[in-house]
Amino acid sequence: MKSVSRTEAWTGIADCRTCAVRASALFAGLGEADFELIHRPIDQLVYPPGTPIYSAGDPAAALFTIRKGLVKLIQYLPDGTQRIVRLMRRADLIGLEAMVGETYQHTVVPLHPTELCRLPVEVVKRLSQSNPQLFHELMARWHRALADADRSITELSTGPARHRVIRLLLWLIETSDDDRCDLFSREDLGAILGLTTETASRIMAELKRQGYISEPRPNQILCDVPNLKRLLD
Amino acid sequence: MKSVSRTEAWTGIADCRTCAVRASALFAGLGEADFELIHRPIDQLVYPPGTPIYSAGDPAAALFTIRKGLVKLIQYLPDGTQRIVRLMRRADLIGLEAMVGETYQHTVVPLHPTELCRLPVEVVKRLSQSNPQLFHELMARWHRALADADRSITELSTGPARHRVIRLLLWLIETSDDDRCDLFSREDLGAILGLTTETASRIMAELKRQGYISEPRPNQILCDVPNLKRLLD
């Protein structure tokens, strides 16, 4: 169990017009006239791993664009057990439920150092009513979130533990420009895949011994991608 | 394996103004002026179990409101294996991806006799641009679909096989007005829960022997709800 309690840092005001992830950002389609409508500046925030961004049940006041990093979405069952339902990363939008509900559905916690833009829900609601392109972009985000969820079910919750671990590694590599990726604790690895910490650890160790991956420094994984893919057949 | 090949039946033209599921239907918020904009009549369709409504990759020309019945959403993995990712039933909307994409993401097949209203995507797009309430309703549907997907992960893909079966039975009972529910093949039961047909069958048989459920006629299950719930702790 982690017990990080450092608070998030405010790092400045975003200039959406020149945003680095603008091409893939929610506000990609906005014109000058729209930006005029964003009366309040957009805050940028940085969260270290382990610091909750929001929790299930909190009043849903904002959506967040992930500029950088990786977060886990946790869902709680009636009986108190928890399960990581999805991971989200750069260019993903979290807290979409703010558009239709009063409260957040998940607890969201960064696994890597994470930078966010905070989009107040009133702003997004106002803009989406006047701007058809943003409306369409929002639906595309819902669609993507749903596709991610379905993919989570089929790729990360189905099949033998070995396959699940490999599929997750390959998913992490997707956004990397070489064969390395940053991992996180074995405990989180297990929670994402519906496995125990020990099983997650065992499989990672076994993949290492068999030469499919190596771990030059803790939680930095170097993958033999082609051979890993072959293992999935 | 089933090999049903009967074709769907067209059963009439829906009158959305007096629709039985109107209160919970997509067009709930429409006024007279909006109905004027639906130039083409809305078709009602009936599908027997096993007849695909649409398949993954098909051009996405319409959304469907489920008036009655139960369908499975199937997703295919690169390696050809398939998994049922979600079930949808009365008052649910399927094919939402038609709003943002060219093709359907899943293959959708009824498990029970199913009645649908076919909503051409142009109609929904046109109406949603002029009608803020429909726009909001659409987002609420995306939200519900996503919540269903998350629930699928935590309740039906996590934990021991016994728990999964029970959670599915309780889910089926939710929309029933007594303690009975209609089931479907053990093969589908397994596919939904990520289990083999044999395991699904074994657990059903065991629950029967222990008196938690009974099957007065094939695929009609009578559940001792309170005691089943107790088994989940």
Next chain:
DNA sequence: CGCCCTGTTGATACGATTCAAATATCGTGG
């Protein structure tokens, strides 16, 4: 230096799958 936390490894138990066979059910045509 010693403690705590994370990761690793081992032994064992349990649960689910697999393969195989018997039984029940459904649909069809005689």
Next chain:
DNA sequence: CCACGATATTTGAATCGTATCAACAGGGCG
């Protein structure tokens, strides 16, 4: 209406995979 074959379900025994419980190694930090 019954008989038949095809299909679905149930059951059994052996095997495999994962969880569980427990012990130990290493690193970071007070």
